[in-house]
Amino acid sequence: MLAWLTARGTKRRRWIACGLGVGLPVLVLLALVLACLINAWSVSEPDWHYQLRPSGSGHLINDSLFEERLGRFQAALRIPTISVDARNLNESALEEFKNFLQTSFPRLHGGNEDKITCEVVSNYSFLYEIKGSDESLTPYLLAAHLDVVPVEEDKWNYDPFEAMKDGEYIYARGAFDDKHAVMGILEALDYFLFTKNESVKRTFYVGIGHDEEVSGRQGAAKIAEVLHNRGVKTMDFVLDEGFVVLTNALPGVQVPVALVGVSEKGYAEVSVSVDGVSGHSSMPPKESAIGIISKAVSRLEAYPQPHFFDSSSVEYTTLETAAPHSSFLYKLIYSNLWLFKNIVSNQFLESASTAATVRTTTAPTLFNAGYKINVVPSTATAYINHRVHPKQTIEDVLEYDREVIGDSRVNVTLNTDTYIRPHPISPYGPDSPQYKLLARSILEVFPQSFVAPGTMIATTDTKYYLNFSKNVYRFAPTFLDIEDMPRLHGHDERIRVENYREVVDFFFRLMVNANQVNARPLHVHARNEL
């Protein structure tokens, strides 16, 4: 071949060879571009998603009682059920909240034992059982928590426990996390059982914990124990707080995405410490304990844990699902992730919230060292809070930390009392009736959104419910613009008034739909029916 190409007098052949050398790659490139463009042009919502979209619209609970419901929600927000740490809960506020729930929803708290029973667990948590008529149907669990994180009152523009309504929003600690769900579930339940008088086929449970913000060991953990002791072994699905309906969270996507947490990152508290020599600060050693640990922490930040983004990642599906709802440029990217996955992954790593979904995060949160200005301390300890990506084990993370620090003087130790392994991934495809039930209920109330799976980046009470079901989902029916994220556990937490109506609607729809699954198939309509 070479001889043929380089032979004398073969100008034409050389032209052909050159043409092949340049032309072939150009042709391949053109074919590639064309294939990507075709993918982008032809991308559309998959049929099974489309079929879940409701044929009608409008709120189901559109009665005159909304103002009353809103008033009760504001009253719930005014009770400062603050959890500071596991030994420091506001017990008088918890007591007040208990009385408040019992008087606000009298029909749920006694006198209707044929329909509903309520057990107070660990003094302040609640477990409701709504008995269904068909024992062959596996029950499900709705969970929420009634405690809130503390506030820095002087940083708020509103009184965090006044629940001020400015026309569009209600501002209060707990409005978003998580009292809207506590009140929304109970309002929907009261309406479902006593206003609509629905005949319940599928048994379900409502578990409301009182210490989620400080571990959930007295609340959700005990609720799980009570359920277990009652002989409840399996749940069809579990739904707790988690992701929400997000706007401006995904690059190139203007449409709100209802992100359902189908897994949850693990949790690890790691101490990084050194035991060295102390001495007079006038004759400091070359490397002090503080210096050694500072270097270790600095290396942990400079060399973050590996990131994961490939076709087996939940986030890959998040973006594939987002493709039909994206601008054309992002349609091109999200429908051709096989080609663009590295670019996308790098873009994800640029922002703290998206980076948290693709890697184990490393947050140095505490630093202890020294006790006097002229004494070089012999010990220094930094504490690192890792949120462990489901593709790693806690052991992997520790090994990586040790390797990155690369200093045998530094001890890297896991707090074995507090770690939580990453949660398994719950089904989220067309073959999961439970995911579809949830997606359908979301779309009935938020028809302008699309539903996609995600990996929950913080921890929730679902850790105590994992043994009950392989279908554990983390989603709250609230709207959050990514710009509002600092309000979460931060200042001026708020919820839109209209969103609270949707919250109650959502839980009601879910109760109605869950009552139908397996009892009667969900209505599925063809595309042209809409």
Ligand SMILES: CCCCCCCC/C=C\CCCCCCCC(=O)N[C@@H](CC(C)C)C(=O)O
């Ligand atoms: C492509 C995805 C973009 C991701 C954007 C992230 C948006 C986040 C939206 C909602 C998150 C709401 C989280 C509310 C739950 C927080 C739970 C929590 O704080 N748990 C504590 C528990 C601890 C035991 C005290 C925690 O530190 O994790």
Ligand SMILES: [Zn+2]
């Ligand atoms: Zn919460």
Ligand SMILES: [Zn+2]
């Ligand atoms: Zn919280």
